[in-house]
Amino acid sequence: MTSRAGSLTLSRRSAVVLSAGAAAGALIGLFSRRAGAVLKLDVTQGTIQPIPIAVPEFVAVATTDPAIGRNISEIIGSNLGRSGLFAPIDPAAFLEKITTIDTLPRFPDWRAVNAQALVTGRISQADGGRLKAEFRLWDVFAGQQLDGKLYTTTADNWRRIGHIISDAIYERLTGEKGYFDSRVVFVDESGPKERRIKRLALMDQDGANVRYLTRGEDLVLTPRFSSSPDTITYMSYGNGDPRVYLMNIETHQREIVSNFPGMTFSPRFSPDSQRVIFSLQRGGNSNLFVMDLRSKETTRLTDMQVIDTAPSYSPDGAYICFESDRGGKQQIYVMAANGGAAQRISFGEGSYSTPVWSPRGDYIAFTKQAEGRFAIGIMRADGSGERILTEGYHNEGPTWAPNGRVIMFFRDPGGGPSLYTVDVTGRNEQQVRTPSYASDPSWSPLLQ
Amino acid sequence: MRDMRTATTISIIGHAAVLLWSVWSLAAHPLDSPPADSLPVDIVTASDFSKITQGVKDAPKAETPKPLAEKVAEAKPVEDTTAKLVEKKEVKAARDLPPSPEAKPVETKPAESKPQKDSTAEKKPSDAKTDPIAEALEKSQVKPEPKKPEKAQADKTPVPPKKPAPPAPKFDPKRVEALLDKRDPARLAAAAETLSPAASLGLPSGRDAQLSMSELDALRARLARLWTPPAGAPDPRELIVLVRMRLKSDGTLAAPPEVLNSGHSPYYLAARDSAKRAVIRGQPYDMLRPEHYEQWKDIEITFDPRDMIRG
Numbered sequence: 001m002t003s004r005a006g007s008l009t010l011s012r013r014s015a016v017v018l019s020a021g022a023a024a025g026a027l028i029g030l031f032s033r034r035a036g037a038v039l040k041l042d043v044t045q046g047t048i049q050p051i052p053i054a055v056p057e058f059v060a061v062a063t064t065d066p067a068i069g070r071n072i073s074e075i076i077g078s079n080l081g082r083s084g085l086f087a088p089i090d091p092a093a094f095l096e097k098i099t100t101i102d103t104l105p106r107f108p109d110w111r112a113v114n115a116q117a118l119v120t121g122r123i124s125q126a127d128g129g130r131l132k133a134e135f136r137l138w139d140v141f142a143g144q145q146l147d148g149k150l151y152t153t154t155a156d157n158w159r160r161i162g163h164i165i166s167d168a169i170y171e172r173l174t175g176e177k178g179y180f181d182s183r184v185v186f187v188d189e190s191g192p193k194e195r196r197i198k199r200l201a202l203m204d205q206d207g208a209n210v211r212y213l214t215r216g217e218d219l220v221l222t223p224r225f226s227s228s229p230d231t232i233t234y235m236s237y238g239n240g241d242p243r244v245y246l247m248n249i250e251t252h253q254r255e256i257v258s259n260f261p262g263m264t265f266s267p268r269f270s271p272d273s274q275r276v277i278f279s280l281q282r283g284g285n286s287n288l289f290v291m292d293l294r295s296k297e298t299t300r301l302t303d304m305q306v307i308d309t310a311p312s313y314s315p316d317g318a319y320i321c322f323e324s325d326r327g328g329k330q331q332i333y334v335m336a337a338n339g340g341a342a343q344r345i346s347f348g349e350g351s352y353s354t355p356v357w358s359p360r361g362d363y364i365a366f367t368k369q370a371e372g373r374f375a376i377g378i379m380r381a382d383g384s385g386e387r388i389l390t391e392g393y394h395n396e397g398p399t400w401a402p403n404g405r406v407i408m409f410f411r412d413p414g415g416g417p418s419l420y421t422v423d424v425t426g427r428n429e430q431q432v433r434t435p436s437y438a439s440d441p442s443w444s445p446l447l448q
Numbered sequence: 449m450r451d452m453r454t455a456t457t458i459s460i461i462g463h464a465a466v467l468l469w470s471v472w473s474l475a476a477h478p479l480d481s482p483p484a485d486s487l488p489v490d491i492v493t494a495s496d497f498s499k500i501t502q503g504v505k506d507a508p509k510a511e512t513p514k515p516l517a518e519k520v521a522e523a524k525p526v527e528d529t530t531a532k533l534v535e536k537k538e539v540k541a542a543r544d545l546p547p548s549p550e551a552k553p554v555e556t557k558p559a560e561s562k563p564q565k566d567s568t569a570e571k572k573p574s575d576a577k578t579d580p581i582a583e584a585l586e587k588s589q590v591k592p593e594p595k596k597p598e599k600a601q602a603d604k605t606p607v608p609p610k611k612p613a614p615p616a617p618k619f620d621p622k623r624v625e626a627l628l629d630k631r632d633p634a635r636l637a638a639a640a641e642t643l644s645p646a647a648s649l650g651l652p653s654g655r656d657a658q659l660s661m662s663e664l665d666a667l668r669a670r671l672a673r674l675w676t677p678p679a680g681a682p683d684p685r686e687l688i689v690l691v692r693m694r695l696k697s698d699g700t701l702a703a704p705p706e707v708l709n710s711g712h713s714p715y716y717l718a719a720r721d722s723a724k725r726a727v728i729r730g731q732p733y734d735m736l737r738p739e740h741y742e743q744w745k746d747i748e749i750t751f752d753p754r755d756m757i758r759g
Binding site for chain 2: 043044045047049139360362425
């Protein structure tokens with residue numbers, strides 16, 4: 001009886017063990033088959049190179065301006081090319097002429113000219129004069145449409161259509177928000193060096209559509225965009241002391257923000273545009289203040305016998321970075337937006353000034369002066385990862401593109417200043433065409 | 449006195465004898481050193497090293513090294529041209545087509561037949577690798593032979609058969625090694641088309657890398673050259689893309705690249721498309737040699753740009 005029970009127990013246990021073993025075997029078999037069938041490979045290095053893109057002339061249907069199709073495709077091509085991330089292909093090489101956007105392009109023809117992406121578009125004009133623009137973005141090698149959109153606008157806004165389409169293409173292919181549909185306010189400088197006339201000017205980010213906002217009677221300095229693309233703040237020496245102004249760039253209406261005894265400098269908006277932060281100079285010292293634009297209430301943020309200036313908010317509005325000589329030389333400090341202890345983040349050779357927090361929040365751009373040279377660089381908000389993007393005799397005044405990947409600044413090699421852009425890798429530097437000398441640029445947020 | 453002289457004589461003779469013996473014996477037997485094994489030294493190139501097969505270090509070097517095989521492989525259904533030739537040959541029995549040494553008709557046939565576990569994966573009953581659990585079962589004289597796992601197993605082919613055919617004695621002292629065999633019963637015998645009990649020259653760690661590292665490196669280099677990952681994501685993990693690439697034997701894609709992971713951020717979409725573009729543009733993958741096709745016909749590639757973004 002016992003032995004029978006024993007053998008029964010044994011057999012049952014064996015059965016359990018056997019089935020478990022079989023299951024494990026099946027499992028291993030499954031894995032080994034999978035591992036055996038599929039070869040695995042890790043690719044951890046790619047190539048940083050511009051994506052070749054073809055932007056053939058947009059098909060124009062019943063437009064008053066027959067050249068508008070080509071003009072728009074040229075705006076797109078030049079935007080993408082300037083970004084450094086794309087290499088527009090010379091239209092002379094194209095094999096297929098796009099006559100409609102409703103059929104598939106002949107992909108082999110576009111592969112033959114080495115295009116990886118293709119933009120086809122159509123622009124048509126209704127009776128009322130409104131423009132309708134459509135585009136399709138194609139992946140030439142996969143033979144797939146990646147994006148396609150339709151926009152309508154007034155006829156005089158046709159350049160913006162080009163910029164908006166550029167942004168859509170840029171975002172789809174890089175994953176980044178675009179920055180082409182944006183504007184730049186800057187100080188236009190004309191006349192002889194001794195009697196330079198300085199006017200506030202506004203242009204599209206590509207240098208087109210320059211408009212003047214002031215007439216040049218008063219000296220203007222440090223224009224800055226608010227978070228809304230139609231409001232700027234700037235400093236002007238009206239009669240006597242410099243004052244901080246607000247201006248609506250559409251209506252040209254302006255108002256004085258502050259009227260303090262002493263000198264106010266380097267105003268900048270908070271990200272919610274509800275406050276303006278600036279430095280106020282009294283005697284030999286300069287300290288940071290913030291003013292609520294609604295209540296006009298002013299709060300002091302620093303109170304030291306030093307020069308604190310050039311404050312800039314983090315995009316979430318929780319912190320500010322600024323320059324201070326409290327450690328002996330001008331260096332960059334970060335502190336909470338409502339004051340308190342400040343932490344020094346710049347420790348390199350030379351002095352650091354005009355810190356600007358990126359709209360993405362990942363970097364702080366700065367001007368660095370060492371051994372008689374001025375450089376534009378970036379570092380992370382904790383001071384790590386410092387990288388010099390451009391260096392030379394005199395570079396100054398960095399401002400971020402809305403997507404935080406490009407910086408505009410001005411450079412004065414001696415004769416007069418001009419505007420330049422450089423991307424965060426430092427690889428792609430370009431001059432921005434302006435009608436005359438230009439300095440102190442400020443990049444707007446995206447218009448849409 | 450006389451006693452003393454006798455004792456002295458004995459002592460002198462005895463000492464002399466010991467001395468003489470020691471001198472003789474030391475002279476006669478010089479210390480012999482153990483003979484040093486001579487080590488054959490070959491100069492190995494990097495590609496030779498990457499092609500080291502699995503085997504034993506001291507096995508004789510064969511001209512054409514066989515993979516270490518402990519059982520006959522299951523015949524795989526093959527779709528390539530050689531298999532078709534074999535099938536044709538089967539139909540036209542009259543014609544004598546010389547079979548290629550690789551594909552033996554006898555072994556390719558049972559691919560269709562159902563009881564493949566018996567016919568192809570048959571093992572000698574005296575084989576040392578018999579399943580110990582099965583042994584224990586026999587010992588207890590009960591044969592519950594659970595059918596279900598057996599059947600499931602039959603589908604997952606590479607498991608060794610659980611059915612030892614001949615009824616064994618209760619305890620066979622000759623087979624005690626089988627009982628002592630503590631290896632995982634589910635361990636897979638290395639399978640090949642023919643049994644080769646003798647190990648071929650190789651290293652225990654050799655992974656039978658018939659697809660050489662130089663081929664893989666060339667493939668990786670081509671993809672790296674064509675891949676332009678977007679660099680800007682705040683979280684670079686969003687940029688990792690898993691792509692499965694199925695290839696034809698001429699090195700072109702058999703199907704569009706299949707993306708195995710997913711994501712919704714614009715960064716992921718851009719990264720995914722850049723990886724797919726690289727895979728498509730890399731055709732034909734002519735650095736992969738046709739004789740290794742079985743190994744590279746299906747490749748899973750992880751595109752991970754985090755190393756290049758850092759810093």
